[in-house]
Amino acid sequence: MDGYDTGSDARHGPHEPGGAPGQHGTAGLPTPGPGPAVPGPAPATDPGPAGPYAESRTGVAALSLRYRIAAALALAVVAVAACVHIGMVFLHVAPANTVTKKHGKAIDDWIYPEFEQNWKLFAPNPLQQNIAVQVRAEVRAADGGVRTTGWYDLSAEDGRAIDGNLLPSHTQQNELRRAWDFFLATHDGDNRPVGLRGSLSEAYVRRIAALRLGRDDAAGKSGSVIQVQVRSRTTNVPPPKWSGEKVSGQPVYRELPWWPVSAADTDGGAE
Known part of the structure; x- marks a missing residue:
């Protein structure tokens, strides 16, 4: 038949599919040859528990x-x-x-004596006095001589430690004050114990006094504290200028009897 005869060679090229590389395929498109090798990404490897992708742990x-x-x-x-x-x-x-x-x-x-609580701050008539606890000691020197020290103002020492301190310790703020309140609550006006906790409050105050004297080196080198005496110095807080209230400005002292100091009071530092 004359005309435009399109045979298989015209449709599929000179060769059938499956020919040599570089020749035409069935779709009439060139088949890529081998060419130079192109490097690909390296196969992933397991970095192990300590590898760079391991989860970091803290805390x-x-x-x-x-x-x-x-x-x-x-x-x-x-x-x-x-x-x-x-x-x-x-x-x-x-x-x-x-x-x-x-x-x-x-x-x-559990509560006494370190964690005692009270409501004096919120009472109808809150405290309007400044109370300073002071102590002096009778000490024995290394040569055997005995002397009496002057008065150490323990409250003033705590005040200096608190002044300017943004985070004062609970001991500096409350230990001495609460110990003295504990003593007053368990003793009468003649310093005689009332109730079963009287002796405990005495031992507590005595131990604080002995430890503070040791901190201040009251006995000196190679000396020891024989006994201590504690007193309080109470002064009234001045009323405001606009108030017509009149209060005495004279301090009032309350002296306790001398207490002998044992090794337990100074944590082994006295004999």
């Missing part, structure tokens, strides 16, 4: 299992102790109830 998670268990137990103990302390303080300041009547001694043993 408690970085500890071994044994130390994490120990940390958890320590936190649990602290949490339980905090809850017990808050509960004891609440029961101490709360009105009398069934729990305080049944377990009052256990609560008192």
